[in-house]
Amino acid sequence: MRPIPTILCGLVLLACGALPAHAQTQAAPEAASVFDRIGDELIAGLGAQGSMIDDWKSRFSGGGAIAIWPLGEKDAPLPKPVLDAWTDTLTDSLLRSSKGRHRFVSRADLGAVMREAEHSEAVDGGNPVAAVLKGSKADFLVSGRARVVDNGIALSYRLLEVKTGSPRAASREYVVPVDFVRSSTHADSLALDAAMTDAATYFAKTVPDLQVLKNLGVRQADTGVETPLGRYLSQRVADAIVERASNVLTERRVRVVDAALDSAAIKSVKTRSVNAALTAEPGAYTFEGAYWQLDQVVELRLTAANPTGEHYSWTKRILKASVRPELVGAAQQAQWNRPPADGWAKSAGIGPISLDLSSNKGGNPSYRIGETMVLLLRLGEEAYVDCFYRQVDGKTMKIFPNRYALSGKVSARSSVEIPGGAMRFSFVVQEPEGVERVKCFAADRDLSPLLPKDIGGQDLATLPAGVADHLSEIYRTIPKAKISEATMVVTVHK
Structure with missing residues (x-):
């Protein structure tokens, strides 16, 4: 399999007054109802914070351009077509609720800006989102947060003013029902040992110049925490890659080291990202992953990347029954995955300043x-x-x-x-x-x-x-x- 260049996932943007062309996958009726409520709350909140003059302007000259940042596969353990359908449904709801008072920035207007943003990491503070927002001429950004709950995906959205980064509206948290029990019986679900072998074989075969894995760890996707389960999975798969990739006959040797910058490498972060500094030596790749605990399985996603933007990704579901009970039990969940205080959840810093x-x-x-x-x-x-x-x-x-x-x-x-x-x-x-x-x-x-x-x-x-x-x-x-x-x-x- 050829390496996939790292690219920035684009804003989902629609021309003013035009409804989106839907993907083949459509949101379920339950999801549509949720997004209707979210759209109503965001538009109502935006209007409630405006003055009478703002209201007059929105009626006769447009109330500002809105851009929607889409949920991606890093946000929820669902296929991309499903997440795209959710974003389309939210956009429909926002268009309906806005009643023509707000414009939606077209994707065409963002083309050049997004291409520049792909290469902005070294010069724009490592935050390509900020680069896109600056060039998009959007006045407001809608972004969402997803987390796995027992009966589906809990979603909440906020609407920020792009110029200042100040919050203008927020929705309550709603649950979109997802049948994890049915989806977890998918044929791709493997026992733990088989999954580790499958992952190791994939990386050993598809990363031809692999010499050093800089292990950044495996984290719980919703929280960003490296739990005991994450550390266990990270060590198991790293050891398996070394065993599979090393070859006595060809003298190929792969070693795994904890990813950490020394004092000299830290100085180089002024001109490049941390991950680029970590992989400065030939054949070095950062290695990291994320997982979700679902009903009967653990969905695991692993990625190896080098500083040129090439990355290799592997995703499978592991049968929870094949994992040591103390790693997936309720006690571990309670200790390591407690919700943070308001405002302290992990965030990448979307705002007007990179x-x-x-x-x-x-x-x-x-x-x-x-x-x-x-x-x-x-x-x-x-x-x-x-x-x-x-x-x-x-x-x-x-x-x-x-x-x-x-x-x-x-x-x-x-x-x-x-x-x-x-x-x-x-x-x-x-x-x-x-x-x-x-x-x-x-x-x-x-x-x-x-x-x-x-x-x-x-x-x-x-x-x-x-x-x-x-x-x-x-x-x-x-x-x-x-x-x-x-x-x-x-x-x-x-």
Whole structure:
């Protein structure tokens, strides 16, 4: 199988006043009802926040262009035609609810911008979404969040103003029924040992120049957490690839190493992404995956990628009965997959300012107790940055700016290490095991005078819980400020 170039999934955009041409797959009636409610709530919320003048403008000159960011196969364990049908159905609902007051940006107008965005990683803060939004002339972006629940997929959407990144409307969470029991009896479901052999054979045969696997781990898809099940699957399949790919006769040898940047490689992140820095040596590929626990199976998706944009992907369903019970039981789910506090779910930082949040071990990293963590920020334009760290126990502290780096101002197309430079402290991961999070905001101006004293005046000290739980709301409601926000999950384990 030939390698597939990495490309940016396009915005689903429709010409003003025209209904979409539907894909062959149609959304089920239950899904259509859900998307009708979501569309009504988003348009109603957008109208409720506008003034009488805005309402008059929307009636007679158009209420702004809306772009819809589609759900992809990384968001939910469903085939792409089904997810595309859901996006089409939501678009129908938005068109109906808007009653001609809003325009929908055409895909043709985005063609050149999207092609440029595919190559924007090194120059635009590692966030091609921001590049697309800047060039699309969209005024509003609709984006969704999906998570697996017992009886289907829970969906919620929000509508953001592109210029400022401020929220203008949000839907409640609704469940689209999905029969996972029936779908899990698919012929592709394999026992664990057979699945590991199948994955190893695929990567050994289809990645001809593979020499080094930089293992980024396997995470629970909805949360970004590397659970004990994820670590087990990651180690099993990596070991199997080494066994399958290594050949004494041809002297081909493959080795697996934990993906981590040393101090010299960290410096190179100023001009390239973390994953590109990780795979700088010949024959090196990053290796990572995601899984969903469904009724009777675990759906596992694995990807190997190199810095040229080539990637190889494998997806199968593993029979849950063939996995050790302690790895898939309710106790593990309760410990590692607890829902985060509001505003602390993983997010890639969609907003008007290009902001990429990562670490010396990549995005949503996993650290053993005793390891040292370095946070890495890249920005595509000059901005003022504030970053916060939330511990396993829920305590949150402001980590940037700090007493060693007094200003949060970051130059355009540059990177920041936390800690780095003159910052005389380090992040050494400590007990207990669990899930921690990093949240960063990038603004077009210094917001310190407008923030509560509990935020602006803090320096490597714990914030009051009432403030820490509402950081997103506090920042995004500051008037006339352009805000981008990114949240990264950090897994701590023994």
